[in-house]
Amino acid sequence: MTEVRRVISIVVENESSVLSRISGLFSGRGYNIETLTVAPIPGSKRSRVTIETRGDERTIVQITKQLNKLIPVYEVIEHSEMVEKEMVLVKFPLTESLADIEVLCEAYNGTIVNVGLDMCIGMVADEPSRVKHFIEAVGRYNPIEIVRGGVVAIER
């Protein structure tokens, strides 16, 4: 079966062991985690975990079902109708052209967020596929460090 990429959004009870239950489920059953983000849902005692994964159709269905079995899991949202964004921070040496970097960041809905004595930091938040392209594109400006934030998603 062919592998598909899927973003799964999980609403959980906000308790200390819940993240290990989820990550342990993935590692124990051999599922992939490409990215994982987690943060409390404002105004509630719940958190949202967003996992970007890959697998064949049967695996994706199993992931959803197995997640639903975890006691602190309220809801598992898994379908293609999600608006997805990912953030990335890139540190460049100032020997590169600041103008080029700025234009590049703006092309990907981003900007330069910090300039120091010998480096600058660009930030981009965009769809995951575009973030991937952005990271490819910055390669020619000798980035010192790239930090990706993982995917966050919300239902349309």
Added chain:
Amino acid sequence: MNMNGAQMVCEALVAEGVKTVFGYPGGAIMNVYDAIYKQDGFEHILNRHEQASVHAADGYARANGEVGVAMVTSGPGFTNAVTGLATAYMDSIPLVVISGQVPQFLLGTDGFQEIDAVGISRPCTKHNYLVRSIDDLPRILKEAFHIARTGRPGPVLVDIPKDITAEMGDFVYPDEVDIPSYLTVPKAKEEDVSAAVEAILKAKKPLLYLGGGVILSNASDSIRELAALSQIPTVETLMALGAMGAKNPLRLGMLGMHGNYASNMAMSETDLIISLGARFDDRVTGKLSEFGKYAKIVHVDIDPANIGKLVNVDYPIVGDVKEVVEMMISGLTGKVDPEQYTDWREILARYDALYPQSFEDSDEVIKPQWVIERLGELVGEQAIITSDVGQHQMWAAQHFPFDRPRQWINSGGLGTMGFGLPAGIGAKKAFPDKTVINVTGDGSILMNMQELITASEYKIPVINVILNNHFLGMVRQWQTFFYEGRYAETDLTFQPNYKALAESCHGIGYDVTTKEEFDAALKDAIEKDKVAFINIQVARFEDVLPMVPANGALNNMMLPKIANPDKGEK
């Protein structure tokens, strides 16, 4: 009422109706043991190893369907219990295991006997808790029992730091649980069941495939009724033995790696698999692409994750097996014509006549299968049979005439050697009036033999029938078949004196080399009502047959040399 955490634990156990706790004390759980000392709401059985405590609680739960309870200390007490938790988890057995933990000010400091119990047990429990406040303790205990016994049952661990069992608090045991994120039993959808009923009515060669879920949901009577109404033949997994009863004409027997010829052929040729509480385990299916190749599949399971996990299902039904079977019965009543499957039943009867479950008996040496069949004749219906894991387990499954659910107690999913004796102790506590026999081997019995002394002390006379072939027999069998007879580390010629071992723990031992001696030993052991080892020298190189090699097609069996001389002519 104001009390400390340890007393709360005892009060909660009493409130849950717990009569027996199996356990072993230690530093971090001492407060609770102090409270146990002062109470008389339940009995505590001191096993001699924490693994055995959990297996005993497990055997108790399997025998009577209630939640089994075990109690252990932190660190090694807990890690010893892990095999027991995993055993119960794989077979969906409801347990609550309470473990002590180092006091909270030591948590995370590598304190003496500290281990991350919640982290270690996460993959082998249905759920687990580390109690962080005395205020949470009553609720957590209530939830633990609720989660263990509802939905797909399973073991739940409650890890309690020592300071919490000492701390005073207000004890109000909740009447109800409120876990909004926990889905218990979904009610089966009417239209799903109707679709399955239609499929059954259209099928020419339907087959009821029964799994452990049938036992767990106490669905045996309903399933016998469904089979009788429709005259659809049945096969059972290792975990479902007893569901139909050995004498039932609609029972073909056990299927799978060591299933009988008719059962495996039925599965290979059926056009509609009606799976009830079974999960298409690899030891049942063999090669998946050949399994039920010509069949549509109805899959009834309480756990949606089991449906479609390994095979594509045409008629998925999420729900409690008993409920669904009863819905099927009302759907089929007046519509199903038992005659419509007559040809199918005749084909299967011919298969069964061709290669019945058989073995070649001997006058020279005791055959292990003979022991099991003789056991069936001598103790039959009234006994509970537990077992360890290996050849003896398969022979017991193949040859003992199980008549009722919960009569057969074994570790199917995890395959835990050393399970049988402590599980037998648990089963005997649940049913003191029944004869409890642990069918075991000379490999397995040594893995929890310290329980001899537990059984003796508490007068829990489990009779251990040791099929002694001086081998780790099942591994030896694979070495014969698949490793050109290189018997790597399976030769157990160097043997303990089993008779003396039993006697050293105030039990009785018997060395048996003839059939007459076996009859006499069993009779004597039952009469004397003491824990016993009946050490039987059996044929050394006997194989468990039929056998489907791992990942082979079910209809491609290695069969015993002798077939029925009648060749299926009736």
